[in-house]
Amino acid sequence: MALPLNRQVLEMKPSGIRKYFDIIQGMEGAISLGVGEPDFDTPWHIRDEGIYALEKGRTHYTSNAGLMELKQEICAYLQRTQQIPYTPDQVFVTVGGSEAIDLCVRAMLNPGDEVLIPQPSYVSYEPCVVWAQGKAVIIELKEEHEFRLQPEQMLEKITDRTRLLVLPYPNNPTGAIMTREDLEPIAKICVEKDIYVLSDEIYGELTYDSKHVSIASLPGMRERTIIASGFSKAFAMTGWRLGYAVGPAAIVEQMLKVHQYAIMCAPTMSQYAGIEALRNGEADVNEMREEFNRRRRFLLHSFEEMELPCFTPYGAFYVFPCIKKYGCSSDDFAMRLLEEERLAVVPGTAFGDCGEGFLRISYAYSLDNLKRAMKRLKRFIGKL
Numbered sequence: 001m002a003l004p005l006n007r008q009v010l011e012m013k014p015s016g017i018r019k020y021f022d023i024i025q026g027m028e029g030a031i032s033l034g035v036g037e038p039d040f041d042t043p044w045h046i047r048d049e050g051i052y053a054l055e056k057g058r059t060h061y062t063s064n065a066g067l068m069e070l071k072q073e074i075c076a077y078l079q080r081t082q083q084i085p086y087t088p089d090q091v092f093v094t095v096g097g098s099e100a101i102d103l104c105v106r107a108m109l110n111p112g113d114e115v116l117i118p119q120p121s122y123v124s125y126e127p128c129v130v131w132a133q134g135k136a137v138i139i140e141l142k143e144e145h146e147f148r149l150q151p152e153q154m155l156e157k158i159t160d161r162t163r164l165l166v167l168p169y170p171n172n173p174t175g176a177i178m179t180r181e182d183l184e185p186i187a188k189i190c191v192e193k194d195i196y197v198l199s200d201e202i203y204g205e206l207t208y209d210s211k212h213v214s215i216a217s218l219p220g221m222r223e224r225t226i227i228a229s230g231f232s233k234a235f236a237m238t239g240w241r242l243g244y245a246v247g248p249a250a251i252v253e254q255m256l257k258v259h260q261y262a263i264m265c266a267p268t269m270s271q272y273a274g275i276e277a278l279r280n281g282e283a284d285v286n287e288m289r290e291e292f293n294r295r296r297r298f299l300l301h302s303f304e305e306m307e308l309p310c311f312t313p314y315g316a317f318y319v320f321p322c323i324k325k326y327g328c329s330s331d332d333f334a335m336r337l338l339e340e341e342r343l344a345v346v347p348g349t350a351f352g353d354c355g356e357g358f359l360r361i362s363y364a365y366s367l368d369n370l371k372r373a374m375k376r377l378k379r380f381i382g383k384l
Helices: 007-011 016-024 044-055 068-081 096-108 125-131 151-157 180-193 248-263 268-280 284-306 328-343 367-383
Strands: 090-094 114-119 137-142 164-168 196-200 226-229 243-246 357-362
Touching: 007 090, 007 125, 007 151, 044 268, 068 090, 068 243, 068 268, 090 096, 090 248, 096 125, 096 196, 096 226, 096 243, 114 125, 114 151, 125 137, 125 268, 137 151, 151 180, 164 180, 226 248, 284 367, 328 357, 328 367
Parallel strands: 114 137, 114 164, 164 196, 196 226
Antiparallel strands: 090 243, 226 243
């Protein structure tokens, strides 16, 4: 009996991130530096708000778009941190930032429309575009440009079918950021060519040497930018599955229509916890950011001692060292490292073909774990 399966789903490769963690399960003494999840627990005052919501019986559906109080807090947060004015009708609450990304491309694309996707970048962008019957057009980011999108790279890829640019900064997996000066020529191209932007800002609170700048804050860009973000990374709320989409009301309305049929609403208890996070979580974010920064500096110093080249990341919680000089592929390097030293990292090719020759290493782990991991990495490199 033939299985009734969608051809596009069948042909899509599984996430390259998961392969190594399926192997590591049950591997005694293994250390994983691959998952992009803060090792911190959700701060207690945020957890308390979720617990209180349960105790008060707040276990029913909310509005499809989310609690009005939470939407108002998201507007206030973006005004406070990015000086971008939004109203609640331009916001809706999603099941994590990933749902916001999916809904954006599904609501905006018609078959054959093209989406510019800079890579290396988060694994979900390309599948979401393909499943929305769009065409993913890849822009290969370069280490010599600090993995920042260059305007000339963008211009080379634009056609009369280009509808959307994915802007993945701060970047997973490289840790790259885009400054206001970097964004200005990109914004100018978007206005001139009538291109919209999906700005994934899930790591926006986690920058170390300069403050994150949203492209939506630039002149002419609020009207053509959809921000996808959430609470997972900055507030250590991965399991709460809480995110949001913000953008032009006419686009948000259509995204919400898909959300209504597919999801109904984000978890109610999580929404109440999110209100508390935005109102009173700034000190927690600052504390976690400082700890991430300490770990970042430790890894960069360790790589320097090993003579392992690595671009200095300025955001998120990943480093992206280059292993080209060792003469093996990223996948072979990562597999041997796992087998010989029981240390799991992610090959750069999980984030696009241009990630070949690199590894993604997460520092969302304790300093003790990172120290033990670097000893194993150093020993492994010594054998190559």
